[in-house]
Amino acid sequence: MRIVDVNEFYSPTGGGVRTYVDRKMGILADLGHELIVVAPGREDRVEERPGGGRVIYLKSPGMPFDRNYGLFWDREAIHRVLDALDPDVVECCSPWRPAWFVGDWQPPAGRDVLKAFFMHNDNIAAYAQRWFAGLASHERIEQGFAWYSRYMGRFLAKFDTVVTNGPALEKRLRARGVRIDAAMPLGIERGHFSPELRDEDLRRRLLRQCGLPDEGMLLLGLGRHHGEKRWPLVVDAVARAGTTLPIGLILLGTGSQSATIARRIGGSPHMRMFAPVYDRERLARIMASCDALIHGSEAEPFGLVASEAMASGLPLIVPDTGGCAEVADARASALYAARDAVSAAEAIARLHACDRAMLRRAAVVAAAHVRSDREHAVELVDYYAGLLAAKRRLAA
Secondary structure, three states: OEEEEEOOOOOOOOOHHHHHHHHHHHHHHHOOOEEEEEEEEOOOEEEEOOOOOEEEEEEOOEEOOEEEEEOOOOHHHHHHHHHHHOOOEEEEOOOOHHHHHHHHOOOOOOOOOEEEEEEOOOHHHHHHHHHOOOOOOHHHHHHHOHHHHHHHHHHHOOOOEEEEOOHHHHHHHHHOOOOOOEEOOOOEOOOOOOHHHOOHHHHHHHHHHOOOOOOOEEEEEEOOOOHHHOHHHHHHHHHHHOOOOOEEEEEEOOOOOHHHHHHHHOOOOOEEEEOOOOOHHHHHHHHHHOOEEEOOOOOOOOOHHHHHHHHOOOOEEEEOOOHHHHHOOHHHEEEEOOOOHHHHHHHHHHHHHOOHHHHHHHHHHHHOOOOEHHHHHHHHHHHHHHHHHHHHHHHO
């Protein structure tokens, strides 16, 4: 099966979508399938992947507020690429121009091609709910942006199937009346992350950089510095909890809010910002060596970072709604009221009060049950194969 993913969210310096797509490309190659990604780029070029698959970059304008990403603007260029690649399945995940480009593309006569829209994010939760939070209630904002759900319905009608990346996003979208045909929970490279990678010496060094002794609690914040991630809320929560407890925080990432986050941290000796770590082995070792992952975003559709942390043996401190909450193990997590820094500080204190040895054992047990990306890929391809077979039977 040849799958072509027209993906406006794919970038070499991107976050969860890039990680997901890169891994899926390799897994599908191992399964005898081919995944080709069509992504915006600064120039036209093709990047072959050693294990199979490729990325075709089409020269496109950059996104105004995040230069890591580009915007597809040329319908004919997309159509020419799809004509040349002759896919069995076309995936798309951007709700803007690419959704219409892919939806309107017509395969050659007599060729059965499945068009799948794959939901990776929730723009209403990520943007509207955040921008207007101080002006209206959650419910009023949902009502005010019902037009966006109606807009989505118009282009989704052009696709054979609409898939979400997990139950959190499925629940939200169905509640708005958006068509969802299947939820395919993502997975992570479980074999890459492991509690066995924990390095107590590394943990001590990181605590020292946060001005704390070995008895301190080392929290990890991992992800892009973007408004939807709510890192200022995390900083405020750690500062509040740290007034009475030895809590340290290391933030790994960069983005448009880096300067804002640095100002929020101010002169605190217990919080440190570090550049992103792209070396997966080094990142896995850092993750396993911390004491808990803390996250601020209730808009996470799946919670890929939370799953990676769990597979590393980390307890979670996450909002009580969204993708992170869906994957959190109740025995090794502390949930807090979304968008509430005081509640997040209380969750930090609850986790700190737990017996460290028992909490560690619960987290290690949870690590063994994290869903793998291979399981996700197999389920997704089987689903596509079934839809293609049904489509061919109808055409016969």
